[in-house]
Amino acid sequence: MGNQVEKLTHLNYNELPTADPNGFDPEDDAPRIGVSYIFSADDDEQEENMDETENEDVKHYDCRNELECAVYYRDEVIYERNSRFGEVGTLSRENLANKCKAGDLVEFVAIGQFPHWAVCVGELQVVHLHRNEIKCDFLLDASQGKRGRIVNELYKFRALSSDAVVQNAMEQVGLKERDVCWKNSECFAAWCRFGKREFKVGGEIRIGKQPYKMKLQLSEKKSHVLDFQSLEDLIVEKRKNDQMGREAVIQELENHLNCAEEPGDDYNCN
Template identity: 60%
Template sequence: MGNQMDKLSHLSYAEVPTVDRDGVDTEEGPRIGVSYIFSGDDDELEDGCAVDGTVKDPKQEEKQYDRRDEVECSVYNREECIYDKSSKCATLEVYSPENLLNKCKAGDLVEFVATGQYPHWAVYVGDFQVVHLHRAEVKNSFLTDASQGRRCRIANDFYRFKALGADMVVQNAMEQVGLKDRELSWRNPECFAAWCRFGKREFKMGGEIRIGKQPYRLKILMSDKHSHVLEFQSLEDVVMEKRRNDYLGRRAVQQELAAHFNTVNREPGAD
């Protein structure tokens, strides 16, 4: 049998299950989904913080990471796959920061992962250093410091856009160092790092006009035969939801979707 694809009915923001509501530019068939507009960044649940927001020692031992609880997904812009994070199409192996240094080249994207945290993205600029958006400021840090005890991997191939030249990627990153707060054009470190590498305005805040159409689809892969699809008006919205799922983990996302479909399928008046 082919893949079975379930689709969520349209939800208002209040009905959408969430953890925390504050949390070089160029550029059919009806589907049902939802768009998110977030009012805040998710950095408070990122580097150096546990899920409850308590500050951790940056020199602590390696944080817990379980590959089996990682959410696999794909993103489509209309019919074109623009992002794929699945075991069939991407290298999901993770390394210690020290081991990753032997594999990184200037201009590479690095993703840091740990259980119960949003993934953190950075641009490797050479000399053991990365540029990343951290706590509403673009910073230049040593890769081992930016990792905050997390495992990491090269994330160049998740997005399927054509990359800029390595020199341009590094230049894009370095030119933003020191920007903070209202000077920023990116809502989270993934959007910042991806913009540096691909130069697409869609990764910036307000980079796309939301006009009612929902050209983006997030396909969450739950098993070999089952997936769930959400639709969004902008790539920025997709990234925010994708990152929320990464924070929750595979089991929690499965439970959330199961609870939603049980509610949708319940007959009116049923106990």
Template identity: 60%
Template sequence: MGNQVEKLTHLNYKEVPTADPTGMDRDEGPRIGVSYIFSNDDDELEQQQQQDSVGRDMGGEHPTPQPYDPRLQEVECAVYYRDECIYRKRGSGGQLSTYTPENLLNRCKPGDLVEFVCQAQYPHWVVYVGDFQVVHLHRLEVVNSFLTDASQGRRGRIANYLYRYKPLSPATVVRNALEQVGCKDRELSWRNSECFAAWCRYGKREFKIGGELRIGKQPYRLQIQLGDKRSHTLEFQSLEDLIMEKRRNDQIGRAAVIQELSSHLQAAEEEEEDPDLCGFPSNPQSSEDLRDKSLLTL
């Protein structure tokens, strides 16, 4: 990702709060890699809504939106920290079923995480705090909204099962969320709505900006399922970087991800088989490309 900054940059590590909400977190010394990119999730959603509104005002015709099918749109994947699976999204068993915001109100309990999804948009995560209300990171500010308003017309699901960390008590999750309401701009410690919601529920500093070391071997692996017996694995130095890539995949959709990876792997194989490149390659692959190829599972 480099060190480019889109909106906000913490000037130094001391400005990045990393305290565990349980009070057990301790400063273990300086960390490396404190230049961050904030997500434009909500910006893209509102831009799309504005374009649709302009099109209607000008009398333009838009194709009727197709019903959202998570089995076709969403990418099945798993996240590993070393050998431990810490996240898994499957399409089997109805785990990705979605509901209208009104139906979600009858299913949610305080402390639950809700993921709103829609085709060609980033997922939006919120923390349900009771009384039909949620707390979420929206346009670079932590706000308190009604669940139906936060959905912005999207369908959603309770997302407690996706991460496999041990959750904090529901009362602690709600307190973590409510205590952050009003935080914005440089006060923020999360790159997107998912990182914020997951931090509220699990209390792990890995979800925060600069919350862990970014040196040495990449300990996180994102395994993307391409088919019944075929997958592709990418490595990351931090959980927040991995989450950004996972969310990008959800935004562009399953078909685009499979096409993107297939094109990359096919090009790499053709370059490897080209006899003109044997021995003295004129354009050698990067170490990242070689790493990705070696992690392809058939």
């Protein structure tokens, strides 16, 4: 069993069974699972002490290297990051602090790092999951020198009131290690804002066909679709792509998968 776990934690795209790129269901005996593996918390890879001044990777973060993707639950779009979102760009941590309000979700980004999410709770403070602990910090400290943006609109779920979001976040402050039931900072922040158990570890039963699809838009005419049994597994894979960047993900897919060009009509789950 130990050897199996070790292998599963290091899977990459060439070992990953996927869905048909045009969105059609394969035969019942064909592999369908996207990612249901065992992962370490990706936010553990955040830098512990980043210089107060922005480093080169932070200053030159390019939103154009973000991979466009959409997430579907059965027939419904529940998450979408498209080119229009990338055009908004990022803000310095000082400008971000001046713009965000209590209840907002913020995302800190830097080249080659997992994005770090936090919940604004007012008075320039945020609550976030960092190194397996729920902390309340000043936004400038939580950013660790990274640029950031408000990401309230990425998930399409109906948000709770700002007071409820802040209450959700503040009630978790101080939780550590085994008491933490979110796999990464994004799952925690999204749970605070939307209150959906799907963001928690084990929040969904992984049986039957995979109800989640993540469509990666590689170009105007090329896309690739992965199937997942749970939202938490999908988010882990999505964040891996965020950390790698668009060019690296596309290169890996081109090397290991047969990404067929789509027919005239784009994949549509409406």
